Amino acid sequence: MSSKGDLTRQNIIEKAMRLFGLKGYYRTSLGDIAEATNLTKGGLYGHFQSKEEIWNATYEECSRIWQGIVLEGVKDIDDPLERLQQVIENSMKRYLGAGVFEGGCILFNSLVEFSRESPDVSNRILRGFAGFSRLLQSWLQEAERKGMLKDGLDIPAIANFIVISLSGAGPLYASSKDPIVWKQTMSQLKLYIDHLRKVE
Numbered sequence: 001m002s003s004k005g006d007l008t009r010q011n012i013i014e015k016a017m018r019l020f021g022l023k024g025y026y027r028t029s030l031g032d033i034a035e036a037t038n039l040t041k042g043g044l045y046g047h048f049q050s051k052e053e054i055w056n057a058t059y060e061e062c063s064r065i066w067q068g069i070v071l072e073g074v075k076d077i078d079d080p081l082e083r084l085q086q087v088i089e090n091s092m093k094r095y096l097g098a099g100v101f102e103g104g105c106i107l108f109n110s111l112v113e114f115s116r117e118s119p120d121v122s123n124r125i126l127r128g129f130a131g132f133s134r135l136l137q138s139w140l141q142e143a144e145r146k147g148m149l150k151d152g153l154d155i156p157a158i159a160n161f162i163v164i165s166l167s168g169a170g171p172l173y174a175s176s177k178d179p180i181v182w183k184q185t186m187s188q189l190k191l192y193i194d195h196l197r198k199v200e
Contacts, residue, residue, distance in 0.1 A: 009047045009057075012037050017058040021103025024113050025055055055110075062106050063128060069095045080139040081148060084162070084193050087136070091166045092186035096173055104174035108167060129167065133159045143196075150198050158196065165189055 015036040019028045030051050034041050048054045070090045077083045096105070103109070107125060114122040136159040143149050169185040 005047070008037075008039075008043075012039070012044065012047055012054065013057050013061050016054045017062060017106060018102055020055065020058055021101045021106045021109060023103070025051075025110060026113065026117060058106065059110070059125075062101070065100065066095065066105070066107060069098075069100065079148075080142040080146070081193055081197055083139050084136060085190055088162070088166070088186055088189045088193070092169065092182040092189075096170060097179060097182045105170050108170035109174070111167075112171070129163055133163045136162055140196075148198060149196055153196060162189060162192075 012033065016028070016033050019032055019036060023032070028051075030041055030044060033051075033054065034044055037044070044054070048057065070087055072090055072094070074083050074086050074090075077086055107128070111122060111125045111129075114125065133156075137155055140149070140153075140155045140159060144153070144155065165185060166189070169181055173179075173181040
């Protein structure tokens with residue numbers, strides 16, 4: 001069972017994640033977080049030493065939630081190209097389209113915000129996207145070894161293209177709230193994956 005301190009810490013993370021998603025890191029003050037959690041600033045400092053430390057915790061939580069949704073059901077799929085299809089559907093329909101975060105994904109939002117103000121933090125987020133691309137590359141390489149792909153494909157470029165497409169849909173959907181953004185991204189990427197498959 002979680003202690004009262006653990007529950008308070010988790011509440012801070014959840015409320016801060018919403019605020020960072022809605023307002024951004026730099027426009028969210030410790031006072032905003034204290035008000036949202038019904039704590040004093042001193043109460044916040046009992047769990048986190050700074051706003052940056054709160055953001056780091058929200059980043060880890062957001063990443064955990066994102067991975068849980070995007071990779072759901074993937075390990076049970078033997079066909080690596082079908083795994084890619086599932087990740088695309090999870091990313092667009094179950095993550096982006098489901099509105100998991102009220103203000104949009106802080107992973108996408110923070111990447112843009114920190115690129116101007118804090119390149120080190122932005123690079124940390126980029127490393128996360130690079131890791132995602134490497135995972136997709138490993139599945140494509142598996143498909144290549146199994147003779148499932150057309151000849152002469154640039155696997156790193158394909159994996160990066162998929163990640164860029166999925167990531168680009170995030171801010172477009174956040175600003176428009178038009179489901180056609182994630183629906184068309186999902187359908188066109190799935191069609192793209194189908195075209196990579198070698199025809200027997």
